[in-house]
Amino acid sequence: MDTDLVKLAQHGDKGAFTTLAAARADRFLAASHRILRDFSLAEDATQQALLSIWRDLPQLRDPARFDAWSYRLLVRACYAEASQTRRWAPNIRLLPADEPMAADELGTVVDRDQLDRGFRRLSLDHRTVVVLHHYLDLPLDQVAEALGIPVGTVASRLHYAMRALRAALDADARSTSRKAAQ
Amino acid sequence: MSADRDVTGIVRSWLDEGVTALPDRVLDAVLDQVPATPQRRATWWPARRFPPMSNTIRIGVAAAVVVIAAIIGFNYVNSNVGSGEPTPIPSSTAIPTATPVAIPPLPPWGAPALDPGRYTVVVPGSTVTAALTVGDGWTPGGFYLMNPPDFTKQVSFWTVENVYEDLCDPGSLPDPAIGPTVDDLVAALDAQANTYMSPAVDVEVGGFAGKRVTMAEDFPAVPSDLCSQIASEPLAYFVIPGGGQAPEAEGDIDTFWIIDVDGQRVVISGSQVDPEDADATTTIAGVIESIEFMVP
Numbered sequence: 001m002d003t004d005l006v007k008l009a010q011h012g013d014k015g016a017f018t019t020l021a022a023a024r025a026d027r028f029l030a031a032s033h034r035i036l037r038d039f040s041l042a043e044d045a046t047q048q049a050l051l052s053i054w055r056d057l058p059q060l061r062d063p064a065r066f067d068a069w070s071y072r073l074l075v076r077a078c079y080a081e082a083s084q085t086r087r088w089a090p091n092i093r094l095l096p097a098d099e100p101m102a103a104d105e106l107g108t109v110v111d112r113d114q115l116d117r118g119f120r121r122l123s124l125d126h127r128t129v130v131v132l133h134h135y136l137d138l139p140l141d142q143v144a145e146a147l148g149i150p151v152g153t154v155a156s157r158l159h160y161a162m163r164a165l166r167a168a169l170d171a172d173a174r175s176t177s178r179k180a181a182q
Numbered sequence: 183m184s185a186d187r188d189v190t191g192i193v194r195s196w197l198d199e200g201v202t203a204l205p206d207r208v209l210d211a212v213l214d215q216v217p218a219t220p221q222r223r224a225t226w227w228p229a230r231r232f233p234p235m236s237n238t239i240r241i242g243v244a245a246a247v248v249v250i251a252a253i254i255g256f257n258y259v260n261s262n263v264g265s266g267e268p269t270p271i272p273s274s275t276a277i278p279t280a281t282p283v284a285i286p287p288l289p290p291w292g293a294p295a296l297d298p299g300r301y302t303v304v305v306p307g308s309t310v311t312a313a314l315t316v317g318d319g320w321t322p323g324g325f326y327l328m329n330p331p332d333f334t335k336q337v338s339f340w341t342v343e344n345v346y347e348d349l350c351d352p353g354s355l356p357d358p359a360i361g362p363t364v365d366d367l368v369a370a371l372d373a374q375a376n377t378y379m380s381p382a383v384d385v386e387v388g389g390f391a392g393k394r395v396t397m398a399e400d401f402p403a404v405p406s407d408l409c410s411q412i413a414s415e416p417l418a419y420f421v422i423p424g425g426g427q428a429p430e431a432e433g434d435i436d437t438f439w440i441i442d443v444d445g446q447r448v449v450i451s452g453s454q455v456d457p458e459d460a461d462a463t464t465t466i467a468g469v470i471e472s473i474e475f476m477v478p
Binding site: 010012014017018021022025026027028029030033034043046047050051054055056057058059112115116130131134135140141150151152155156159160162165166169 | 189190192193194196197198199200202203204205208209211212213215216217219220221222291292323326328330331333336338453455
């Protein structure tokens with residue numbers, strides 16, 4: 001991360017901010033889409049987060065901590081978007097019906113659908129921790145810093161979330177076994 | 183069964199699918215708004231770091247270790263020369279004494295599992311040091327004890343700056359903040375909307391008096407996910423230096439021992455996932471009972 005760019009942007013250099021924003025825009029959208037499970041909400045959250053970065057950047061004391069700080073703003077933007085809708089739009093994915101699928105592929109698709117349903121059932125807090133840790137690859141202490149909560153809370157939320165996703169996959173495995181037995 | 187499957191790998195692979203590129207129009211919209219969006223010129227941004235420890239805490243821990251070593255050494259010498267026996271007459275001959283063993287500080291997050299034994303914790307936001315005894319199965323986190331991989335029980339140390347009037351409303355912090363006493367904090371937690379607090383019980387920890395209460399999110403009244411969405415940010419019972427202490431999940435309960443340690447209000451949190459888990463309750467209670475406080 002280029003701390004010089006951060007310092008320039010802190011002092012109002014729009015070119016520096018443009019470079020910083022462009023370098024993070026895709027990652028922000030990808031993370032927010034996975035947290036919110038809705039493309040238009042994710043776009044809005046990303047837009048709000050980037051604007052918040054510009055607006056609040058002078059308040060960042062340590063430019064070396066820009067990434068963790070910016071993720072915090074992204075998470076806040078995601079929570080704000082979620083609070084405005086208070087509902088989740090159904091994202092129904094149509095699968096090609098006529099193409100034969102190998103057993104492994106079928107299993108993958110079933111896993112994917114089960115995970116999607118399981119993930120939507122998680123609370124926003126739990127989805128956020130899963131995405132920051134397992135998608136953005138932030139270590140737990142950095143997730144804690146980004147969320148402003150203790151690392152112990154992050155660890156337990158992650159445990160609960162993964163346990164729920166495991167249960168979703170297990171439910172699918174039991175269902176598949178029953179069908180195979182019939 | 184997924185116990186035999188790499189669930190983490192499946193989840194990671196699934197997360198890697200899907201949209202990853204922001205349409206140009208969105209970034210363009212941001213950049214178009216920048217010229218009309220003034221930057222907020224502030225002189226500070228509050229630190230929000232948890233373990234690894236800050237330098238202040240590191241220094242505090244180091245200082246506490248020195249103080250504790252001195253206290254232990256003093257007590258050790260006193261216990262050796264006391265017990266009703268006549269005080270030895272000082273002589274010019276050097277009296278051999280055992281070298282006092284310093285209690286190690288609780289390591290920061292990321293350290294391996296703790297060996298059973300006694301450790302010290304510098305309570306964040308205070309000058310209080312707590313010494314405590316742990317058994318098997320605990321992992322440290324600076325001012326935190328956890329038991330991975332299940333995280334069914336945790337013990338942590340806090341000082342509280344303020345309490346949300348409504349768990350679901352991050353804008354509900356009273357201004358001015360709540361008062362500094364144990365009773366002030368108990369009253370604020372009791373009055374908090376969308377949580378349930380058990381009746382306060384008089385307790386004593388490490389020789390200091392206080393109250394014990396048990397908090398739970400009022401899930402029957404407010405579904406957790408709805409509350410999270412209303413809150414617009416992670417939930418917290420109260421504000422602590424560097425963040426908030428939040429309920430973990432539906433059914434989770436947090437027991438707070440709120441202790442007045444020489445005028446400093448220390449909160450010890452014992453969290454357990456299953457309120458009926460007697461083993462967790464007993465283990466946490468054992469840690470609490472082992473606590474001694476030291477104030478410089």
